[in-house]
Amino acid sequence: MTPSTIELPVTEDDRRIARYTAMAIALTVAEAALPSPLPGIKPGLANIIVLVVLLRHGWRDAAWVSLLRVVAGGLVIGQLFAPGFFLALAGAVSSLAALFLAVRLPRRWFGAVTISLLAAFAHIGGQLVLARLWLVPHDGVFYLAPLFATAALAFGTINGLIAAHLLAAVLPHTD
């Protein structure tokens, strides 16, 4: 132990967030291996973890996991600060904005699927806006919007169901 060592106390919160983030990163990497019909159409499996964290530990933790996942995932996949990274970041930030509101919906009527769908649509919305402003400064980008919206509908629903399932059946005892 050198005298100049800076000690950063690690709290239980940090450990929990790190564990969830690790799961999300693993899903990101696994997903990167999947072929995709169109760049940008991905299942977004890591968002299942974000949903679980949101419904279990609240928005703040979900935001940590989501943003850490984007940065660490970018590092692991090797696209950090590439256009794809910024698109992922734009998607994550807009999803988190949607989740901030969605998590306040009455839980009696609206479950994980609603929250997941709202986040998925916000995700593609944010990405399309960034792509239009920065990558493809032409309205032709919006030509692809229906395809992205279809993917958001499908994967948003599936991810929401998986998250609901994990919360109900698998994860209640892991923490």
Added chain:
Amino acid sequence: MKAVLPDDLREIFSEARHESRNSGSWHKYLKAGDWLVLLVSGALVVFSYALLWRGGVADRAIVKRDGKTVIELSLNSARKARVEGPLGTTVIEVQPGRARVFSDPGPRQYCVQQGWLTRAGAVAICAPNHLTLQLNGRNADNADYDSLNY
């Protein structure tokens, strides 16, 4: 793939598989509001296709060189047209309702690989040879673009 997943995750997945075999019914996770949101988003997705993909029916192909129209071809009958650019000859092929760049002297062949254009407003750009092939519809109110140039 297995080795990529941390133990926690693998455990969760195998438990989840196990679980879903036991229960097997996903709709128990859907609440009333979820169905509503699903219905509304489904309608919005369908609407987005209608809204954004309403390019009109193309009725003529326009070939431009440096933004100036060189030749206009009606899409009623099949024919080929040869257009000269700085690199050489680009061949445009027209068939009823569609047109394509048949061949081009450019090095990367992007405009050839685009294949058949069918929608009003669709464009193939052979930049090295300074040519564009563009389809136009008759009615101006559903033209997808006000103007195109490069």
